[in-house]
Amino acid sequence: CISFRATMNEIQDESAVDPVILINSLSIDDANNGGTGKRRKSKSKVWEDFIPVSSGGKIQSAICKHCGKRLSGRSSGGTSHLGRHLKICPGRPGKTMEGQKNSSSQTNPSVMENWEFDQEKSVEDLTSLIISNLCPFSIVKSTSFMQFVASINPTFNMVSQATIEEKFIAIFYKEKLKLKEKVTNASGGVFLSVGIWGLVFSPTVRCFTVHFIDENWKMNRRIISYRCAGTENDEDHYYISMFPDWQSFCNLGDSDKTKLQIVKDWGIQQNLLGVTSQVPVDNGFISGIEASLSGSKYLLSKFKLLTVPCFVDALDRLFGFETKKIIQETSRSYFCYMTGSSVRKQKYNQIISSMHLKHPSFGSKQWYLTFYLLEVILKFCKAFPDIDITDPLRYNKPTYDQLEAAEAFCKIGRPIYHAIKVICSHHNASNTYFDPLWRLRIVLQESSNKPNIKEVHDVKNMNRDFKKHWDKWYLWLSVAVVLDPRHKIRFVELRFLQAFGTSAKMYISEVRGKICELFTSYSCHTRQKSILARTNSELPREVSDSYSLRDTNQNYNELSGQGKFKELNDYLGGELHLQNHGECFGETFAPANDAAFHGEQVYRQNDDFDILKWWKDNESTYPTLAAIARDVLAIPGSAVPSEAAFDDADERARLFETELSLQTAEALICTQSWIS
Numbered sequence: 087c088i089s090f091r092a093t094m095n096e097i098q099d100e101s102a103v104d105p106v107i108l109i110n111s112l113s114i115d116d117a118n119n120g121g122t123g124k125r126r127k128s129k130s131k132v133w134e135d136f137i138p139v140s141s142g143g144k145i146q147s148a149i150c151k152h153c154g155k156r157l158s159g160r161s162s163g164g165t166s167h168l169g170r171h172l173k174i175c176p177g178r179p180g181k182t183m184e185g186q187k188n189s190s191s192q193t194n195p196s197v198m199e200n201w202e203f204d205q206e207k208s209v210e211d212l213t214s215l216i217i218s219n220l221c222p223f224s225i226v227k228s229t230s231f232m233q234f235v236a237s238i239n240p241t242f243n244m245v246s247q248a249t250i251e252e253k254f255i256a257i258f259y260k261e262k263l264k265l266k267e268k269v270t271n272a273s274g275g276v277f278l279s280v281g282i283w284g285l286v287f288s289p290t291v292r293c294f295t296v297h298f299i300d301e302n303w304k305m306n307r308r309i310i311s312y313r314c315a316g317t318e319n320d321e322d323h324y325y326i327s328m329f330p331d332w333q334s335f336c337n338l339g340d341s342d343k344t345k346l347q348i349v350k351d352w353g354i355q356q357n358l359l360g361v362t363s364q365v366p367v368d369n370g371f372i373s374g375i376e377a378s379l380s381g382s383k384y385l386l387s388k389f390k391l392l393t394v395p396c397f398v399d400a401l402d403r404l405f406g407f408e409t410k411k412i413i414q415e416t417s418r419s420y421f422c423y424m425t426g427s428s429v430r431k432q433k434y435n436q437i438i439s440s441m442h443l444k445h446p447s448f449g450s451k452q453w454y455l456t457f458y459l460l461e462v463i464l465k466f467c468k469a470f471p472d473i474d475i476t477d478p479l480r481y482n483k484p485t486y487d488q489l490e491a492a493e494a495f496c497k498i499g500r501p502i503y504h505a506i507k508v509i510c511s512h513h514n515a516s517n518t519y520f521d522p523l524w525r526l527r528i529v530l531q532e533s534s535n536k537p538n539i540k541e542v543h544d545v546k547n548m549n550r551d552f553k554k555h556w557d558k559w560y561l562w563l564s565v566a567v568v569l570d571p572r573h574k575i576r577f578v579e580l581r582f583l584q585a586f587g588t589s590a591k592m593y594i595s596e597v598r599g600k601i602c603e604l605f606t607s608y609s610c611h612t613r614q615k616s617i618l619a620r621t622n623s624e625l626p627r628e629v630s631d632s633y634s635l636r637d638t639n640q641n642y643n644e645l646s647g648q649g650k651f652k653e654l655n656d657y658l659g660g661e662l663h664l665q666n667h668g669e670c671f672g673e674t675f676a677p678a679n680d681a682a683f684h685g686e687q688v689y690r691q692n693d694d695f696d697i698l699k700w701w702k703d704n705e706s707t708y709p710t711l712a713a714i715a716r717d718v719l720a721i722p723g724s725a726v727p728s729e730a731a732f733d734d735a736d737e738r739a740r741l742f743e744t745e746l747s748l749q750t751a752e753a754l755i756c757t758q759s760w761i762s
Contacts, residue, residue, distance in 0.1 A: 130165045135172055139440045141469070147440055152178040156439055203241055212245075213253040217757050220741060223247050223254070251750075258753045261760040265308055266352055273301045274716035275359035275385075278349070279396075279725040282364045283736045290314065291739045294348055295759075297722045298357075299515075303702035305720070307512050309759040311348045312752045314742060346374045359385050360392030362722045364399050385604070385717065394562070397509050397519070397723040398731060400555045401502050401526075404548045405453040412541050413456060413495055416488040420463045423484055429477045437466050443503065444732060454732040457499035460492040494542040498533055501526040503732075510728040515697055515719035516566040523563065524581060527552060562721060564597040565604070569715045571663035571700055575601075604718075605654045609710045657708050663700065 136148040138159055148159035148168055152175050157168060172178060216223065224247055225231050232244050269276060281293035294311040349355055355378045376389055385392045424434040446458050467489065474483055505522035508514055530552055533545050564578045578597055582590035697719065705712040730736040738758075741751040 130168075132165045132168045132172065135178070136168060139436075141440065141465075146442075149439065150175060203239065205243060208239075208242055209245055209249070209253060210257075213250055213257060214761065216250065217254065217257065217754060217761060220738065220754060220758060222744065222746070223250050224745075226250055254754070254757070257761075258757045261757055265310075265760055268300060268306070269296055269298065270353040270356070272298045272357050274299055274357070274713065274720065276354050276357040277360050277362065277720055277722055278354060278358060279362040279722045280364065281396075281725040281727070281736070283730075283739045291736070291742065293725070293727075293736070294345075295722075295725070296352070296354065297720050299698060299716045299720045303698040303716070305513055305515065305698065307722070309756050310352055312738070312755045314748065345371050346378070349375055350378065355379050358391065359717055360394055360721065362394040362396060362725050364396045364725045384607070392562075392721070394721060394723070395555070395558065396725045397523070397555075397559070398506050398726045400551075401506055402451060402453065404502065404551060406544060406547070409452065409456055410542055412488065412491045413460075416463070416484065416491050417456060417459050419484040419488065420466075420492070421459065422481075423479070424463070424466050426479045426481075427477055430473065430479075433470055433473070434462070434466060437462055437469060441465070444507075447733065449733045449735050449737070451732055451734055453499070454503075457496060457503065460496050460499070463489075463492050464496060490538075491542050494533070494536060494539060498526075498529055498543060498545075498548070501529050506724075506731050507728075509723040510726060510731040512728055516562070516721040516723060517570040517697055517719060519723050520563040520567045520578075523556070523559070527556065527585075560593065561596055561600055562718070564593075565600055566718050566721070568597065568601055568658075569701075569711070569718055570697055571657075571704075572695065574662060575658055576662075601654070602651070604714050605651065605710060608713050609650070609653075653708055653710055657711055663695075 133148070135151055136157075136159070137151060138145045139147045139149060139156075145159040145161065147156050149156050150171065155171070155175075157171060159168075212226075215221070216225065226244060226247055235242055235244060275298065277297040279293075279295045279297060281295070283291040283293070291312065291314055293309060295307055295309050297305075297307050300306055349358070355375065358375065358379060361372065361375075372391060372393065376391055379389050379391075384390060423430075424437075425431045441458075441462065443458055443461060446455050450458075501522065505519075505526055508518050508522045511518075530545065530549050533539055533543065534549060536545075539545050567573050567578055568575050570577075575594075575598065579590070579594050582593045586593060697715075701708075701712050701715045701719075724731075727736060738755050741754060742748060744751070746754070
């Protein structure tokens with residue numbers, strides 16, 4: 087895949103697409119229509135500035151004629167985003183700095199009249215820009231950067247690197263204090279994820295991230311520590327010794343004592359509910375945290391943490407570490423087939439520019455590079471079936487068996503890609519994990535019966551490994567789905583009945599049992615808080631202060647016997663939350679549009695549904711269930727950041743290889759996470 091990596095590196099940046107080539111090239115459907123270029127006329131005038139890229143008779147994306155940037159062109163998304171792009175497009179004629187200034191003045195004359203230059207604020211904005219983009223502080227010494235700033239605002243006095251670093255340290259401590267207070271005072275529980283990465287000299291980098299839902303029902307995922315944790319290669323110590331503070335920083339980062347200190351420094355132990363890790367968590371680390379726990383709510387037994395494996399790591403490992411011979415041959419032969427002439431290479435680049443998958447890079451995982459290239463192959467063959475007639479090559483076309491092998495590989499690759507994207511998203515709650523993993527389970531089972539599948543995948547081992555992971559995951563995945571008002575327990579019951587038949591009773595009973603167990607545990611905490619709050623507000627101050635704990639417990643015991651599970655029964659027995667399109671569970675099912683799930687009947691979800699907002703709006707109706715939802719929906723399924731979900735390394739770790747001190751590099755990475 088070396089040639090493919092190099093080609094992808096050239097065209098990875100969407101904004102680097104050459105508009106001239108694109109303007110002179112035909113769309114995918116144009117090629118199928120013999121170059122006539124016929125398509126349905128677009129009504130919006132905005133299309134005069136964009137090149138539509140079609141697939142299957144429908145416009146899928148739009149490429150700006152001025153700057154070459156690709157945006158979504160689907161009819162369901164409208165064209166307002168295209169119009170917004172034209173207003174800021176750097177390549178559009180007349181949109182120079184002078185033109186933008188004149189345009190702004192014309193639309194709002196008061197902007198320039200009321201504008202007042204603020205040197206201090208400009209320095210703060212510059213510091214924030216450096217943090218947000220992880221730029222080196224030395225950028226302020228760059229001659230070209232100083233010229234650029236002067237061309238925008240000649241009155242700005244460029245500050246020194248030392249001043250920028252001072253500003254950064256001030257922002258770091260300010261944001262750390264704000265986040266620490268937010269974590270300590272979190273309304274619900276907090277989860278900790280521990281990611282692990284490698285660098286050039288192979289020292290390990292550990293990333294500690296907190297996950298919680300705040301008082302406003304917003305998902306928070308923030309890095310609290312990002313540091314080196316030693317190296318397993320003895321030879322690397324020779325090189326590392328050249329850096330004065332590297333070894334001490336590495337040793338500091340990997341000890342159980344240091345990990346526990348991170349937890350205590352941030353005050354997480356009072357609300358910590360669980361840990362998600364890429365590798366098996368050290369027993370010493372877990373037992374050390376559990377010994378310091380001081381919270382009143384636990385998802386497992388008292389003073390026990392929920393340990394969750396990293397789903398993304400498990401999905402990556404399904405492919406194994408070796409690519410089958412037929413897949414290697416298919417990748418090589420088809421890559422040459424698609425790039426064997428200038429005409430073909432132009433069409434090949436056109437296909438890549440229309441891909442909706444994440445662009446791979448030199449650091450991408452091997453399975454993802456292979457998957458991406460095979461998807462390009464399939465799309466190329468579908469878009470240009472007559473390429474051998476219009477642009478014949480000297481060597482033969484790859485075999486039909488190779489094309490079938492590519493499809494078989496991608497059939498499993500698609501649901502894995504989708505599952506990783508969903509689970510790694512910063513904004514998704516844990517209720518979204520069940521469906522993509524369930525679809526993957528179905529595809530793996532169906533693939534077992536495909537002829538010659540052994541030549542492409544070791545599906546037997548993939549099914550075995552997935553089942554092993556599923557047995558560990560399904561309970562908490564199911565609990566999260568029950569807390570989704572669109573599905574509740576009925577969705578889980580239907581899935582299990584479809585999959586396990588008479589054996590489904592065992593799985594359903596476990597899910598129901600866990601829901602009741604959590605409700606009983608949380609209702610005690612919720613009612614005690616309610617009683618204490620009412621007591622403090624209703625009684626005179628002198629009476630409230632002397633109110634005995636025995637009296638409080640007596641009132642609680644009286645209340646606990648009155649309709650203990652009424653709230654839970656009302657929620658589970660109530661109507662499902664309807665979709666915007668009026669769909670209701672059990673009535674409307676539709677086949678998935680994704681080609682990965684041919685013929686499967688899936689419940690169509692509303693992507694616009696905000697489950698956290700729903701629980702915020704219904705917290706007073708279901709106070710105990712809302713408390714459970716605040717904790718369960720925050721469970722992280724991955725210790726891998728979404729930016730590096732398909733890569734072998736986190737690009738942020740490269741900061742440790744720069745001239746920055748290790749402490750400064752860690753602070754810069756953490757601060758970026760806090761202010762984003």
